[in-house]
Structures are given as C-alpha cells and as structure tokens.
Amino acid sequence: MKVALKIGYEGTHFSGSQIQPDKRTVEGELLKALLEIGVITDTETADLSSSGRTDAGVHSVSQVVTFLTDNPRMALPRILNSKLPRDVWAWAYAEVSDDFDPRRHAVRRKYRYVLNADEHDISKMRDAAKLFIGEHNFSNFAKKDKNNPRSTVRKVEKLDIRSQGPVIKIDIVANAYLWNMIRKIVSALTLVGNGTRDIEWIGKMLDPDNYEEGIEPAPAYGLIFLEVQYDPEPEWMIDNYAIKHTNDFYTRESNRFLVISTILEQFVMQPEKGQDLD
Known part of the structure; x- marks a missing residue:
C-alpha cells in the first residue's frame, strides 16, 4: 500500500x-x-x-x-x-x-519568503512583482544545472507582498519552480525595493533571449514551503494531537528566540569617539 x-x-x-x-x-x-x-x-x-x-x-x-x-x-x-x-x-x-x-501530480505549490522590512520601498516591490505574473522564461532567475537541462519556462499564478511589523512577507504560487528561482526573484525584488535597480530591469531579466545577467539568491533561511495542492486532493486524516504538540513546542521556541533577538541587539555596538587601536 x-x-x-x-x-x-x-x-x-x-x-x-x-x-x-x-x-x-x-x-x-x-x-x-x-x-x-x-x-x-x-x-x-x-x-x-x-x-x-x-x-x-x-x-x-x-x-x-x-x-x-x-x-x-x-x-x-x-x-x-x-x-x-x-x-x-x-x-x-x-x-x-x-x-x-x-x-x-501537484497542480500548484505555495512558498513564502520573509525578510527584514528595513530600507525597502514596498510600493516599488509590489509594482515589480506584477511583472512576474504569468508564463515567463525564468532562465535569469535559476541556478544552471548542466547535468539536467530542461525548460526554464514557468507560470507564476500569484505573487503577493505585504508588510507585517518588522518584516515583509512575499507569497508566491506557481505550478512548478526552477532551482533557486524563488530566492532569486526575492533578490530582484529587494534590489528594486532598496533603489539599486529600477522596475524596467525586471522586464529585461524576464527576456533572457536578449538579456542575460546572473543574480545571487536571497538567503535560504527566509524561505518556507507552505502548501502543495492536488486535483483531486487525497483524503487527508488530520492528527490534531500532533498539530497541538508541535504548536506548543514552536510557540515556546518562538518566545525564546524573541528574547534572544532582544539580547543580541545589545551586542551591536556603536562606534565611540576616540583613537582606534591598530
């Protein structure tokens, strides 16, 4: 079975x-x-x-x-x-x-990327995000795999960006993804959001036949695989005990890391006036 x-x-x-x-x-x-x-x-x-x-x-x-x-x-x-x-x-x-x-058999997959909201113009990021919607050649947004050459055309159904307190959450839904595709899209959006690049550059990046440029992927720690959908969907039996047990554990972990984050801020020292020691 x-x-x-x-x-x-x-x-x-x-x-x-x-x-x-x-x-x-x-x-x-x-x-x-x-x-x-x-x-x-x-x-x-x-x-x-x-x-x-x-x-x-x-x-x-x-x-x-x-x-x-x-x-x-x-x-x-x-x-x-x-x-x-x-x-x-x-x-x-x-x-x-x-x-x-x-x-x-998966028909769509949803991911979320979480990044620090500092110094990012979310309005510009949202405008840039609109260019990714639809079917495109994402060759400039993928890590090349010479051992497994395949089509780099993918269809993005949704790309939402919202600010929540000190972070920005970027949700993306597509039928499938290329290697490092999401993290490179996030990098491109942050470059627009911090003013390093303009929105027109995104259009050029989505036209790899006429423009080619490498881009570093955003850090892996900000990415989470949220959901995969099927049609028809399997008949899932939910284990509520397992969910509660896990929720309790990660609620405690979240609170612990909140305290640790506050403590780490104390180690960010500001330069003081005086002569540096060589």
Whole structure:
C-alpha cells in the first residue's frame, strides 16, 4: 500500500530535504524513523518520494511524502513523531493509489519568503512583482544545472507582498519552480525595493533571449514551503494531537528566540569617539 504524509520541518540544521550520503537530511531522518517503527523494512523497496526538493536551510510546513508499506497503521503521525527529531514532524495521513506521484501530480505549490522590512520601498516591490505574473522564461532567475537541462519556462499564478511589523512577507504560487528561482526573484525584488535597480530591469531579466545577467539568491533561511495542492486532493486524516504538540513546542521556541533577538541587539555596538587601536 502507498501512504502519503504531510510533514513539516525547521530546515536550519538540514543539508536539504532530499537524502544525501553522509549528510543530515529530512528524508534521511524520516527513513530512519520508518525503519525503527517497522513501517518499512528497507529503504529501497519503500520507494520514498516527495512533492518537491528544498535546499539546505529551507523550511516547510506541508511537504508531502509517499512510500510503500505493508504496515500502514503504524505510519500514523503521532506514532512516527515519537521517533522523529524535534525539527521534523508529521501531521496528516492519507492512503493513496499506487500510481500517485506527489511531485508530478501537484497542480500548484505555495512558498513564502520573509525578510527584514528595513530600507525597502514596498510600493516599488509590489509594482515589480506584477511583472512576474504569468508564463515567463525564468532562465535569469535559476541556478544552471548542466547535468539536467530542461525548460526554464514557468507560470507564476500569484505573487503577493505585504508588510507585517518588522518584516515583509512575499507569497508566491506557481505550478512548478526552477532551482533557486524563488530566492532569486526575492533578490530582484529587494534590489528594486532598496533603489539599486529600477522596475524596467525586471522586464529585461524576464527576456533572457536578449538579456542575460546572473543574480545571487536571497538567503535560504527566509524561505518556507507552505502548501502543495492536488486535483483531486487525497483524503487527508488530520492528527490534531500532533498539530497541538508541535504548536506548543514552536510557540515556546518562538518566545525564546524573541528574547534572544532582544539580547543580541545589545551586542551591536556603536562606534565611540576616540583613537582606534591598530
């Protein structure tokens, strides 16, 4: 039987979601837990697959993973979470058809990027964001993969930008993404927002046949994979206990980091008058 799970993870201490030799990954931790519980007997026959790959440092609240098992009732989130580390958790379960592919059958994916609001003109960023809507060649907004050349045309359905207190939240919805595409789009928007580039430059970047320029991706820690949608959607069984347990933990963590952030501000020293020591 094929089982699908919705999982979340705080990606700071992972080398990405996809399993890699000798590195800590989300899939690696998930496979270890499934083996320990007895949901799977070996990693090859489990045929683990996910709805999308995330890079090192990127987070998720709703990654979808599937695997084959002869023991599906032991794959329930609250059982699995007892063997997972605190920075990975499952919260929904579904039994799906053997031909269900969490990546190929996804119709849209939603991401959010969070950045510091300082020195960014959000009105300019919103104007620039409008140019990304629709189908474009995003070659200038992707990390080149010489080993896997493929079309760089993608369709962005939505790109919303809003200010919330000290941060700006950028939400993007598309059918699929290229490697580093979202983080490079964010970099471009911030360059417009801080006045380094103008909006016309975005139009040039979206015309790679006539204009080519490299751009550094925004830092990975600001990106979170929010949602993946299917049509039809699997019949998810939500584990409310798993959600509450995770919410309680991350509420405490959020409060702790708020205090730490305030403390760190004390280490930002202002230069004082006087002679520097060489």
